[in-house]
Amino acid sequence: MKNLKGAAILGQSGGPTSVINASAAGVFIEALKQENITAVYGAAHGIKGILDENFYDISKEDLYELELLKNTPSSAIGSVRYKLKPLKKDPSDYERLLEVFKKYNIRYFFYNGGNDSMDTCNKISKYFKKSGWDCNVVGVPKTIDNDLYGTDHCPGYGSAAKYVATTLMELYHDATVYNTPMVTVVEVMGRNAGWLTAAAQLAVSKGQGPDLIYLPEVVFDYDQFYADVEEVVKRKTKAIIVVSEGIKDKDGKYVPEHYSSLSTDSFGHAQLGGTAAILAEQIKERLNVKVRSIEFSLLQRSAAHLASKVDVREAYMAGVKAVRAAVKGTTDKMVGFERVSSNPYKIKYKLVPLAKAANTEKKVPAEWILPNGKGLTQDYVDYALPLIQGDDKAPLVDGLPRFANLKKVFVEKK
């Protein structure tokens, strides 16, 4: 909690989003302005870059390129999936981190990621404190899954939700164009929480959305599912279905697991196809109808051309606020958003204890899921709509996005 003087480092961690770089821009641009911050580093591939002493000197970058980061998808300085072992089990990573922090006099540590990243932040912060190394550690939230506890929503979610809703509206037009029966099954990311799949309801609210939406929060019942689809096909000849990749049956089995366990024959299917592909194939066999399965895959988390302006701004400001808070002596916290009102939309930035953010997964509230489990309520729509407002994308050069082009000058190893 001290007013420290020294270097600052940012790491990006976990799955990318359209706006994780906007938070990086916020951290970098604000940190470069701060008197107490003597150097600004970007860790190459998150915590791994710190362990390996691979970090970039951000002062060498042009401000214009740092500004372009706001609209550049994915993690410009590289991401990582690296979970620190519990200290008691293996202290080597912690010791090494401390060594590196001391060597470069790093007094500010910013980590941008989801639950796991906040957990990493928290562990490091605790260890440093115990070791007597003064370093202010502030987490910056990021996840298209929107499942971080202690914040109204997460940077990255708004843009991914906008992608899901917009694309589903477009698909609605395509999937209903012929006067022949057709079932389209769309798979959306979200292993445990259905927030991103829920965004399909925004398309429904415009009358151009799917007929059925299945979240991982609701136990997936195969018989009911096939009956639901059949009912829609009979009524409308065309059905559009959105499923979360994380839907599970009562035994907790995901769709590919379920079908691979039924017979060894179908194991190949399970390996190759995702949830949507498998369900579409089953529907084809059962209803003898034309099917198409679509996976939004990486597109839903990297479509910066469809980013929400609100999301870009908030992601950027989360980075700025993290730096300002750290410089004022804050540590062991994550930046979060508190919603003051939805209409007009207004939020307050706040600071959430890392421990709280790290260990709880925020799911879609049961009361926002329709009683039949196949859609969301107006409360969800009211919650989500403000987050997808406005456009903010990279300038076009030759009709294509001009993304940030960082020099990535490595800091000389000491």
Add this chain to the structure above:
Amino acid sequence: MKNLKGAAILGQSGGPTSVINASAAGVFIEALKQENITAVYGAAHGIKGILDENFYDISKEDLYELELLKNTPSSAIGSVRYKLKPLKKDPSDYERLLEVFKKYNIRYFFYNGGNDSMDTCNKISKYFKKSGWDCNVVGVPKTIDNDLYGTDHCPGYGSAAKYVATTLMELYHDATVYNTPMVTVVEVMGRNAGWLTAAAQLAVSKGQGPDLIYLPEVVFDYDQFYADVEEVVKRKTKAIIVVSEGIKDKDGKYVPEHYSSLSTDSFGHAQLGGTAAILAEQIKERLNVKVRSIEFSLLQRSAAHLASKVDVREAYMAGVKAVRAAVKGTTDKMVGFERVSSNPYKIKYKLVPLAKAANTEKKVPAEWILPNGKGLTQDYVDYALPLIQGDDKAPLVDGLPRFANLKKVFVEKK
């Protein structure tokens, strides 16, 4: 070739594009202005709608909604895949069409589609002429495949190419974010012509594209392919590969056919997975590397939010020009584009005999394909870049596209 007075009808046919409705807007708005056109109809589901006497009265629509069609993806009045049988084999459809045209005094027939649609146009036009029914028939080109003969390019291609290039640039950022080996295989539409897959080269030209591009114009060699991928993975640890769904080996077999013929076991794979999924699985087995396959699927032809402004304008104007030409007495022609210059980009509209447009498939010229068969030349880039310029998308309401909302008032059956 006469100056006729009577009703006009438009049909939309074949696979949708982002701008097929822009052409419809051009036809409708221009036709409503013409004195010699006494009624403007939209055929529900193309030729099928005419056979069934299901068509909409376009004069009942608000002009504002017709304008919104410019930015509404897919076929607003419904599409169809319906191939007329040769007249000698079965004249019933032709006779029925003539009956309907006479009943409603339809003197102008506009058909918006690809090769098959131009063939339909041509057959109908010939039959009407033979039967003594004066009707000016003008085709409006449309296809993301860009394979229509007699025109520099086709409406729909520019927007789909922009989608492919932009999305690949975004995927480039996502697929290279971890410091672990990873192969991403992306599948692009195009059964016989590789124009859309070629658009991947636009991303390459920005330094943010795939490592390898495979078109259906080049015989696909599996051994060479796996060797190519291995070389890239060894050199860069990460590889991004773009394949056309239409790549074929020397026996003319598509990838799913090839693998399904190898063993019955893999038949399930072939059914479920598309080209990219199968190749990715093979790469995983051979190189023991993490893989991801992505199919652009319907997204590449319906992503109106990423439409090219040039494409929207040209698609609209193609509709307008078709009406103007028909009213002046033109028949049996398709509107086409002649490129005057690429830099600055300038085109002239022209009229191509339907017979010419109908029966030839335009492939990517061999001299635009790199000698190693894994990419395109600068000549291709110079050709394609002008077609993807500028943005033109639907206005946003609640952060989501406000697409056209037609009343679709059916014309009372006579």
